[in-house]
Amino acid sequence: MKKRVLCFGDSNTWGYDPRGGRYDEETRWPMRLAKQLGGDYIVVEEGFNGRTCVYDDPIEGGYKSGAAYLPPCLMSHSPLDLVVIMLGTNDTKRRFGLTPMTVGEGMMQLIRLTRQYAVDGSGNPSRVLIVAPPPILDSLMRSRHAECFGEQAIGVSKGLAAEYARIAKLLRCEFFDAAGWAEVSPIDAVHLTKEGHAGLADGLTRKIQQILG
Numbered sequence: 001m002k003k004r005v006l007c008f009g010d011s012n013t014w015g016y017d018p019r020g021g022r023y024d025e026e027t028r029w030p031m032r033l034a035k036q037l038g039g040d041y042i043v044v045e046e047g048f049n050g051r052t053c054v055y056d057d058p059i060e061g062g063y064k065s066g067a068a069y070l071p072p073c074l075m076s077h078s079p080l081d082l083v084v085i086m087l088g089t090n091d092t093k094r095r096f097g098l099t100p101m102t103v104g105e106g107m108m109q110l111i112r113l114t115r116q117y118a119v120d121g122s123g124n125p126s127r128v129l130i131v132a133p134p135p136i137l138d139s140l141m142r143s144r145h146a147e148c149f150g151e152q153a154i155g156v157s158k159g160l161a162a163e164y165a166r167i168a169k170l171l172r173c174e175f176f177d178a179a180g181w182a183e184v185s186p187i188d189a190v191h192l193t194k195e196g197h198a199g200l201a202d203g204l205t206r207k208i209q210q211i212l213g
Helices: 029-037 066-076 100-117 138-142 152-158 160-171 194-212
Strands: 003-009 041-047 082-086 127-132 174-177
Touching (some): 003 029, 003 066, 003 194, 082 194, 100 127, 100 160, 127 160, 127 194, 152 160, 174 194
Parallel strands (some): 003 041, 003 082, 082 127
């Protein structure tokens, strides 16, 4: 039986191109991941621009809460051997006023929801891999996202990896730090370059093979 992996995330999972538009299927990291894992795996791409861990966005509109969408998403794509969650970047926006700890509390809610609603082909709870997104670049305030995110977002984003690692240990799930694998574009300081998608796919391929054998 093929192993099924769900990739649940925001615009960096959807494949937003910092120059505008969307990267193609040959570029986006979930699709590259599928190709690299090979025929024994099915990878489900579930990215959405602006998605946060638990908040709808009062400016960008509804449907942004990962916690609201995750349960039906998990049940729709069941069975799932592994659920990969890479969220937190949008939670750093100025209007939410969050710290790394409070973003992490939202991620904890997503882990609990996954364990409640996701099962593998044998009826056991799906494995969970949380991914700390690559930090926002220091050049943010010279980019078009300066007002939306605010200067504090840089520091909050840099604190997510340590917080997610702590949470993964506490809740006994898998952890991966995208920093060092996923290159962020200097164009907007937030979204991945083509090379960043390729690097993230490479790192996650190794990690997922370790987890699922």
